[in-house]
Amino acid sequence: MLEIENASVSIEGTPILRNVELTMPTGAMIGLVGRNGAGKTTTLKTLIGLLVPQSGKVRFDGADITSTSPHRRAALGIGFMPEDRRLVPDLTVRENILVPAWAMRLQDAEKRVDWIVDLIPELGPLMDRYAPQLSGGQQKLAALGRALMVGRRALLLDEPSEGVAPALAERIGEILSNLKTEGLCVLISESNDHHVADLLDDVFSIERGQVRRLEH
Numbered sequence: 001m002l003e004i005e006n007a008s009v010s011i012e013g014t015p016i017l018r019n020v021e022l023t024m025p026t027g028a029m030i031g032l033v034g035r036n037g038a039g040k041t042t043t044l045k046t047l048i049g050l051l052v053p054q055s056g057k058v059r060f061d062g063a064d065i066t067s068t069s070p071h072r073r074a075a076l077g078i079g080f081m082p083e084d085r086r087l088v089p090d091l092t093v094r095e096n097i098l099v100p101a102w103a104m105r106l107q108d109a110e111k112r113v114d115w116i117v118d119l120i121p122e123l124g125p126l127m128d129r130y131a132p133q134l135s136g137g138q139q140k141l142a143a144l145g146r147a148l149m150v151g152r153r154a155l156l157l158d159e160p161s162e163g164v165a166p167a168l169a170e171r172i173g174e175i176l177s178n179l180k181t182e183g184l185c186v187l188i189s190e191s192n193d194h195h196v197a198d199l200l201d202d203v204f205s206i207e208r209g210q211v212r213r214l215e216h
């Protein structure tokens with residue numbers, strides 16, 4: 001279980017998140033829905049340790065990880081897919097997926113790559129292509145694959161369906177639904193919950209840095 005407890009986050013002195021309470025139970029898919037600028041990315045960055053709250057806590061399976069570095073959180077199995085994909089252009093898809101494994105010296109990286117390709121078969125024929133040779137949608141799938149290299153216990157996806165064709169958004173939903181049996185905590189941010197509504201166990205809305213749980 002990954003949780004934010006009464007956290008407030010400022011960026012360069014400007015308050016962005018206010019008293020945020022968010023719980024991602026193990027095995028559940030949670031939505032975080034809000035407009036552009038509402039604070040979704042800030043919330044995800046707080047969960048992965050790129051931002052540290054001025055007050056409140058982040059907990060993972062009960063342990064206080066508020067001051068734990070992003071690298072250490074990745075080692076705990078918390079994976080992140082940024083909205084803008086951020087693939088390394090000089091590397092192939094396989095290498096992009098392996099980058100976090102190299103950084104973390106994961107022993108089972110090749111086995112995990114096989115598991116990722118089983119889950120996302122579209123990546124199979126793309127593995128030796130360089131990132132700029134892929135369409136935007138293919139890059140999203142590769143970024144999802146890379147997040148899964150790290151995200152063995154928790155997966156945070158920042159607007160995975162943003163800017164992709166409806167068919168691919170549907171396919172991403174299908175891939176995520178196949179993850180349901182893996183016992184991960186998953187958080188999906190969206191500007192509306194249209195694409196993933198059927199998958200979600202719980203939905204939180206975010207508006208001007210304030211999070212509230214919606215009836216679902």
Ligand SMILES: Nc1ncnc2c1ncn2[C@@H]1O[C@H](COP(=O)(O)OP(=O)(O)OP(=O)(O)O)[C@@H](O)[C@H]1O
Pocket residue numbers: 011012014016034035036037038039040041042043
């Ligand atoms: N580095 C920064 N410096 C100052 N303000 C920032 C910074 N990063 C984000 N903000 C502000 O924080 C607020 C929340 O931004 P955030 O990126 O979390 O929103 P979002 O819900 O993810 O929206 P989007 O989809 O547009 O990224 C916005 O008002 C934004 O302008």
